[in-house]
Amino acid sequence: MSTSPNQLETQLKELQQQALDLIGALTNLEELEQLRVKYLGKKGDLSQILRGMGKLSPEERPIVGTLANEVKEKIQNQLDSRRQTLQQAEIEAQLQAETLDVTMPGVSRPLGHIHPLNGMVDRILDVFVGLGYTVASGPHIETDYYNFEALNTPADHPARDMQDTFYLPGGHLLRTHTSSVQIRHMENREPPIRIVAPGRCYRRDTVDATHSATFHQIEILAVDKGLQFTDLKGTIKEFLRRIFGDDITVQFRASYFPFTEPSAEVDVQWKGKWLEVMGCGMVDPNVLKAVGYDPEIYTGFAAGLGVERFAMVLHQIDDIRRLYASDLRFLQQF
Template sequence: MLRQNLEELRGKALQAVRDARDAAALETIRVGFLGKKGELTAILKRMGSLSPDERPSVGAFANDVRAAVESALESASGRIAEKELERRLAEETVDVTLPGNPFRAGRRHPMQTVLDDVTKIFLGMGFSVAEGPEVETTYYCFDALNHSPDHPARDPQDTFYFDDETILRTQTSSVQIRVMEKEKPPIRIISPGRTYRKDEIDATHSAHFHQIEGLAVDKGITMADLKGALHTMMTGLYGSGVKLRFRPHHFPYTEPSAEVDLQCFACQGKGCRMCKDEGWIEMLGSGMVHPAVLERCGVDPDVYSGFAFGVGIERLTLMRYKINDMRLLYENDVRFLRQF
């Protein structure tokens, strides 16, 4: 009786497996026949009603049935997976003639464009690019640059200190010292990079900004070389009509020192809103490297002289693209940046 039940069960299960069309149907069959509450289990539970003589042979037959169903399930599962793959390959064929999804390319930040242009201009004059650390010592940022011990730039109100001797550099001029310590003249470098000051953030100030430092040291370098280099830079950036004005100033590390103004494009020097009625716009600081700075770096000031300047990349960029608020450069709003 049980043996007959088992035979019928096997026949039914194998037919069901042959009819199954997907993996879910196979799982239903597996659970329905072989699971804890499945038909085979139900039959095996009735083994107790058999005589002890019958049990071994019926038990062995039940195992054969289980094995037959399991193996049928397994081969059916392989067959179904293969069919599924074929179906998907046929269905998901890519039509390469369809137009692609538009990809919106980014573009360079206007400050990067200005930096690249300035770099190209100076490379053309025989300069190379030098880099220095943003976390700097007070020696390289102040002492070596001739700042007196009580110079206001050292004030913790103006400068970010880590400890008494370690700061975020307030200017890229520290790189001048590092280069002169390592290299013998002739030296011609520019050094672009980030600088930090404790400034309140407004349309013309930021606690974090960018400078390009320039340094040339050689025999016979004069103020005329400084003026020529800066004129070349400004002409390259703003066109051949630029007018520069050198105004006496004081920096501890240059002597003489000059601030450099650019004649206002908007009013040609007559005075307007853009230049706050000055006719000129202050662009950068510069001068002849102070003999004491040269000497401290092991360069003989009786033989060599040099010029140096430091210019804000933000300032150059605002002027170039007539942007009136520096904060726009930092907000990374693509609607703004896409204009340049």
């Protein structure tokens, strides 16, 4: 490489012109970075030219060095300006590509349907929450104590035969009702209590048009000072009125449940027929004692219903198995 000052100056000016022309013609940022390295990098063209300054005289070096700095500054300024222009162009192109044309028709996606059981649960909970009840839940796998013993149903009680269930190792079982939720709730809280407990239950029933080994139940519980059977009747009638309509006729028939006394079955007159829809009763004093409540101070009432039965009555479904078959032809009706 020539060490003549004039030749170095000429090379620097040619380098500058060549770099500015190329930079102005670039169309993307990647090429711009490659050009920067080519001209201004440690091993770039400018560095190659400046290596010849070592053989210049002390008087010549400042002149060539000043020109080299001017060339480097002009190239760097051109690089920065072009980079800004290209970046702005990329942003505008991206905005243009991502612009939503609101005049175009949207893509239609069919909405799903609420399952009739879930819809029935929501409807029932809305009624009781509106009456001041709080939704409570509990485990599906229970101990014998919570499922039977604390509910006044000892091991030798004949009522257990009506709720034969699936037993698990270690003395556990799949709950046969959501009444166990009531015990768990009461033993950790002091009255007054008003809860509604929805959930899945399990019994070793033979599957047919009206029975299933897995079903859904909703129970209510109210405990306070001075609660009477009239409070229970008023609550049940108001609930059934909101579900079946204002002109519904309700009757209470004496019945038996181990955890309530007195107990009753509730019937409604629906489309000219009497239908049994739920059971209820005043909480047995032994249940109150099991959770540490004084039955001389507190009384309570409870009621329970099967969600499937309500869904089948209101939607006129002829077979409970239709609710579990996942047949879209059936489910899309709701």
